[in-house]
Amino acid sequence: MKEYFNNIFTALYTIFVGMKITFRHLFIPAVTIQYPDVKLKLPERERNRLYVNMDDCIGCDQCSRACPVSCIEIETVKSIPGEDLGKTSNGKKKVLWVTKFNIDFAKCCYCQLCVFPCPTECIYMTDVYEFSEYERENLIYDFVTLTPEEREQKKLNYEKFMAEKAAADAAAKQAPKEEPKKES
Amino acid sequence: MIYEFFNNLFGSEIIAGFIAASLPLLIFILPFALIAVLLERKVAGHMQDRLGPMRVGYHGILQTVADIIKLLQKEDIIARDNDKLLFNIAPILVFAGSYAAFAAIPFTSAYIGANIDLGIFYIIAVTGLVVAGILMAGWASNNKYSLLGAMRSAAQIVSYEIPTILVVLTLVMFTGTTNLMTLSENQTALFWNWNIFGGPELSLAKFLLIPFMIIAFLIIYISTLAEVNRTPFDIPEAESELVSGYHTEYSGMKFAMFFLAEYANMFAVSAIVSALFFGGYHSPFGYLGNTLDIQWLIPVEQFFWFTFKGVFFVFVQMWLRWTLPRLRVDQLMTASWKYLIPIAFVNLLIVGIITLI
Numbered sequence: 386m387k388e389y390f391n392n393i394f395t396a397l398y399t400i401f402v403g404m405k406i407t408f409r410h411l412f413i414p415a416v417t418i419q420y421p422d423v424k425l426k427l428p429e430r431e432r433n434r435l436y437v438n439m440d441d442c443i444g445c446d447q448c449s450r451a452c453p454v455s456c457i458e459i460e461t462v463k464s465i466p467g468e469d470l471g472k473t474s475n476g477k478k479k480v481l482w483v484t485k486f487n488i489d490f491a492k493c494c495y496c497q498l499c500v501f502p503c504p505t506e507c508i509y510m511t512d513v514y515e516f517s518e519y520e521r522e523n524l525i526y527d528f529v530t531l532t533p534e535e536r537e538q539k540k541l542n543y544e545k546f547m548a549e550k551a552a553a554d555a556a557a558k559q560a561p562k563e564e565p566k567k568e569s
Numbered sequence: 570m571i572y573e574f575f576n577n578l579f580g581s582e583i584i585a586g587f588i589a590a591s592l593p594l595l596i597f598i599l600p601f602a603l604i605a606v607l608l609e610r611k612v613a614g615h616m617q618d619r620l621g622p623m624r625v626g627y628h629g630i631l632q633t634v635a636d637i638i639k640l641l642q643k644e645d646i647i648a649r650d651n652d653k654l655l656f657n658i659a660p661i662l663v664f665a666g667s668y669a670a671f672a673a674i675p676f677t678s679a680y681i682g683a684n685i686d687l688g689i690f691y692i693i694a695v696t697g698l699v700v701a702g703i704l705m706a707g708w709a710s711n712n713k714y715s716l717l718g719a720m721r722s723a724a725q726i727v728s729y730e731i732p733t734i735l736v737v738l739t740l741v742m743f744t745g746t747t748n749l750m751t752l753s754e755n756q757t758a759l760f761w762n763w764n765i766f767g768g769p770e771l772s773l774a775k776f777l778l779i780p781f782m783i784i785a786f787l788i789i790y791i792s793t794l795a796e797v798n799r800t801p802f803d804i805p806e807a808e809s810e811l812v813s814g815y816h817t818e819y820s821g822m823k824f825a826m827f828f829l830a831e832y833a834n835m836f837a838v839s840a841i842v843s844a845l846f847f848g849g850y851h852s853p854f855g856y857l858g859n860t861l862d863i864q865w866l867i868p869v870e871q872f873f874w875f876t877f878k879g880v881f882f883v884f885v886q887m888w889l890r891w892t893l894p895r896l897r898v899d900q901l902m903t904a905s906w907k908y909l910i911p912i913a914f915v916n917l918l919i920v921g922i923i924t925l926i
C-alpha cells in the first residue's frame with residue numbers, strides 16, 4: 386500500500402521535474418546554425434577541393450606520382466625553341482606546355498599528399514567544399530588554361546619541330562657519309 | 570444564435586444548417602490545425618535547443634501551408650491487397666468522429682453547434698467512432714504494423730475511456746447537469762467560481778473539494794491524453810517500432826485527414842477539460858464588454874478565452890510530449906487499470922459525500 390502511493394508520488398514528481406527542465410530549455414537560445422546562410426569558420430588546415438594555379442605549374446608530374454589513388458592525369462608537350470613560356474613566381478623557367486591536367490574529385494581522398502612535392506607550390510587546397518554534382522563526369526576538373534585548339538597546336542608544333550629536326554639530322558648524317566664516297 | 574441568423578438570412582433551413590455546421594471547420598479547426606502543427610514543431614525545436622522550421626516565410630510561419638499544398642498534390646496510393654472500401658471509409662470516419670465532437674462544444678455563449686442536454690455524454694459517445702475508424706484503417710491496410718498500431722490504439726482508447734467517464738461522472742454529480750452550456754454558465758464571473766476551485770457556491774464544501782477537484786483534473790487530463798494518442802501514450806503510432814501505426818499506408822489527402830483529426834481531437838479534449846474544470850469560455854477576470862457596456866464584445870472575448878484555454882492545454886500536451894518517453898504496453902495498462910481507475914472511483918465517492926454534506 387505504501388509502495389502504491391509512493392509510485393504515484395514519484396510519477397507525478399518526476400514528471401514535474403522533467404517538465405521544468407524542458408520548460409527551461411524553451412528559453413535557451415538555439416544552437417542551430419542556419420547552414421547555407423551562416424557557415425561555420427573552417428579550421429586553418431582543412432582539406433577540401435584542390436586548385437592548381439596553372440601560371441606556376443611547370444608540368445613536372447610530381448603531384449600525379451605522389452597521389453595514392455592516381456586521380457591526377459597530366460600530359461605535357463615540350464616547347465620548341467623560340468617559344469617563351471614565362472617564369473614561375475619563384476623564378477623557375479617553364480619549358481613544358483601542360484596539355485592535360487585533370488583531377489578527378491570523385492576519386493580524390495583529400496589526403497593533401499599531392500600538395501607537398503610541388504616545387505612551385507601551385508597546387509593547393511581551397512576552402513570550397515560545396516561542389517556536389519549530378520553526374521560523376523562533372524567531378525573531373527580540367528585546370529589547363531590553354532584552349533583545345535591551342536593544345537592541338539602545341540602538339541602539332543612539337544611534332545613538326547621534331548620531324549624537321551629528324552629530317553635535318555638525317556640530312557646531316559647522310560651528307561658527311563656521301564662526301565667521302567665521292568672523294569674515293 | 571448563428572443558426573437562426575443564417576435561417577433568417579437565406580430563408581432555408583438546409584442552407585442555414587449546412588453553413589452553421591461547416592462554420593467550426595472552416596473558421597476554427599483548419600486554421601487551428603495549421604497553427605498547431607507549426608506550434609508543435611516550434612515547441613519541439615526550442616525545447617531541444619533547435620529552431621524548428623525556418624525557411625518558409627518569416628521564421629517558417631508558412632511551413633504548414635506549404636505542407637498542406639504538398640499533401641494535396643500527392644498521389645493517392647492504394648496498395649493492391651488493401652480492402653478498398655474500408656480503406657477509403659476509415660479516414661472519413663476518424664475525421665467525422667472528431668469533428669462531430671465539436672457540435673456540442675460551446676465556443677461562446679452565442680455559438681454552440683447543438684445545445685444538447687446530454688452534451689458531454691454525446692461527445693464521449695461520438696468520439697467512439699474514432700476507435701472504429703482506426704481499427705478499420707489498420708485492418709484494411711493489410712500491413713502488420715498498421716494492424717498492430719490499430720489494435721494497440723483501440724485497446725488504449727477503450728481502457729482510458731473508463732477513467733475519463735468516471736471523472737465526467739464526478740463532475741456531473743457535482744454540478745447536476747450534462748449540458749456543457751449550462752456547465753460553463755455555472756462557472757461564470759471570476760476564476761474563483763471555476764469547478765477546479767470547488768464551483769460557484771461559497772461554503773465549507775467548496776474548500777474541502779479543491780484537492781479532490783485537482784485530482785479529478787489530473788486524472789481526466791492524463792486519460793484524455795491517452796485517448797488522443799499523444800506521448801507518453803503514443804504506442805499506437807510509435808515511430809520507432811511501428812513506422813507510424815495505423816496510418817502508415819495512407820498518403821496524400823487521406824493522410825491529411827488523419828492528421829487533421831488528430832489535431833482536432835487534441836483541441837476537443839482540451840476544450841472539454843477547460844469546459845469541465847476551467848470555466849469553459851468564461852473570462853477569469855470579468856468582461857471588458859460589461860465594463861464598457863458593449864454587448865457584442867462579450868462573445869468575442871469569450872471566444873478569445875475559450876481558444877486561449879484550449880491552446881494552453883494543447884501546449885501542455887506538446888510540452889509533455891517532448892518531456893516524457895513512451896510507455897510500454899503493460900505500463901500503459903497498469904497506469905490505467907491499477908492507478909487511474911481506482912483513484913477515480915475513490916474520488917467519485919469522496920466528492921459525492923462532500924456534495925451531500
Ligand code: SF4
Pocket residue numbers: 435451452453454455456457488492493494495496497498499500
Ligand atoms: S589530395 Fe590526395 S587523393 Fe587528392 S589528388 Fe592530392 S594526392 Fe591525390
Ligand code: SF4
Pocket residue numbers: 437441442443444445446447448449459502503504505506507508
Ligand atoms: S607538382 Fe606542381 S608543378 Fe609539378 S605538375 Fe604538379 S602542380 Fe604542376
